[in-house]
Amino acid sequence: MKITSARIYLIESGGIRPVILELETDEGIIGLGEACIAYGIGGTASAGMLKDIIERYMMGGIDPFRIEALWTEIYDHGFWAKGGGPIVYAAMSAIEQAMLDIKARSLNIPVYELLGGRVQDSLRTYCNGWYFGCTQDSQLPDAAAKAVTDGYDALKFYPFVTIMPEGRLRHPSFRAASDRSIVKRAVQTVSEIRRAVGPDVEIMLDLSAGLTTDDTIRFCREVENLDITYVEEPAVPGDVGALVKIAQNISQRIAVGERVYSRYGFRDILESRAVDILQPDIGNTGGLLEARKIAAMAEAYSMKVQPHICASALSTAVGMHFSASIPNFYIQEHFPYWARIPGHVEVLENPIEASVKGGVIPVSDAAGFGVQLRRTALDNSIYGEYALS
Template identity: 30%
Template sequence: MRGDSLKITEVNVVSLKRYFLPSHWGRLLIRVKTDEGFYGYGESGEDSRWGVGEKLLNNWAKEIIIGSDPMEINKILRKIWIHMKHFGRSAIMMGTYAALDFALHDLKARILGVPVYELLGGKFRDRVRVYCDTGRPDLDNPESHLEVIREVRREGFTAVKFDLDVHPREREALGWEPFNDHARNDELKWMMRAVKIIRDFVGDDMELMVDLHGSYNVTSAVKIAKALEPFNLTWLEEPVPAENVDAMREVKISTSTPICSGENLYSRWEFRRLLEKQAVDIIEPDINKCGGLAEGKRIAESADLWYIPVAPHNTSTSVGTIAACHLCASIPNFLSLEWHGGRPPKDHPRYAYWNLIVWDGPVIKDGYITLPKKPGLGFELNEKACLEWNPETEILFR
């Protein structure tokens, strides 16, 4: 039961320093605690190697959070929002802000004894559909990727994504120009071969998505999108860099292949430009990078004005993934949530992906995550597993 003098007394931060995904190293976990022992957990979308998020959270705790009423989430977040205006609401800022948003929602929901999705207006669905990101097919042998697809389908997923962009180092090794963002004919030919192999293997029932990571210029992106039309993709992701909304729209209006973007946009104002210009068919805000649940819900509601579905990007650990599920359950225009999967070897760090939380049974079953009914985000941290991700720490939260 809540006391009249309930106040936030602690904000604890720990860095998870182990690699768990290609190009994604470490995360910050935070715990916000009150004088009566209630607590909430969050995860930052910031790469914890840089240490910026930890410094931000410690500063915010000292100047704003400590002593605040945990029931006043909007008031606390607004104070921090104002505090950020002099520094810009960048990826690091918004990813750190998201960690606090998650923790405050978890904390308040635990105090009230309800799941977090109840704080967001209740749920539209009991299960959240998850699609599996399977990485990129091999350049020399794209057929080998079918083993990954086969395993993913065996696990019950009905939607998969794979990458088609070629890294500049690889382009240079192949004798392709590594800097001008232009796809040569032989590169385009390899892309179509890879997609055909996978589409022929899975048939028409499985949904396929392709990611280009903003790697190409408009001319090449249009050629790629039009060449992919026969394969009935659910979406083509970030064919051009996200910063130029007009360029993204140029690709969108040229093709019947649905265009998706948004993982590198960090607030409702950045999404506003994308939506008002009708530059995409689907948006993919990363809830762990664009400010968390409150900001994510505002972005989703904005997209709903244009009848645009939301398919959140996600490279989080299990903590951020489950937090995102509460948002996905609470918006009508949700499509699917990303999970970087396939079944890795037991000695691979990603094998421990879900071990960071205590959960009843498998988290993902047949391509869905079932919403928890427990208070808060619905899990406890597995502190022993978390410490294995940071061997320099003996106690998770001091």
């Protein structure tokens, strides 16, 4: 079997830009992967990196079963992968995922069988995006309560953001170094959300490295009485010294990983013992096999692991297979309310979001990732098409 064609989609979807790769073999088997640079900037760059890797390493048709061999070839000889950031690793992630999808579909097994088999039969989720549709802080408590009514008992929020009139979120500028009001407003907002959802709902706070280390510590101390499950990204990614300082001065658990790339990027974090939960993003850390290696490293350090999800519905399906295969799985991120965002494009015919009941994902046993592209919605989103043989 050989990979004979590739298609890259760059999709405009309500403020995010998912990048999806479709590979097809000479036997007509199709595999999907996603470069998860959907949020923020970089979508065009990751689509371009996919193009460069495809043209350099995949022309002439390659064996889709030789996944580690291709990954290592790109890592050793693509130059920028060593010490590289999200653009190169996102492209590598998408290729690796699509090859795994092809391999699993050809064997008529779910992808998680290629990762060691299913450990989890169902996956507890936390709800992100429950605030979609809000245009001011005063609307947040009711929106949080509505998500709980919909069956979610764990919610994530960004306490330092400003809600823009169009409903999008804006993180602090300049790490809010001179804005002394931001901590006070954040404490008030989180307090109101806690009152709205009651004491039994878990609240996770993504700090997105928005403040200086001292203000982050001050904020975490001021919300100690609100029973926060964990704080995410309290320091700039890569600043292990700041993580250590924060961990020594707050009571909440710390989660990091969405902007850390490959097993090599996680090594110093693990050795610092400053973190409790790792959150590799499968679509930008190097792929499923790389995330599985990171999870194994975390297991050796007695750490929980959960995939970071913030792209299209394909990334949720990929995350399901990863989470199902690891013994130290904690909880899966989940965006059930993307459709509230004007301009949202559903990329799949059968997103697994529709299967979520009571905040739990039942693990599917369909072959591959078990999902298909909704081609009718993507005709205008083709970035490039390539014949590889």
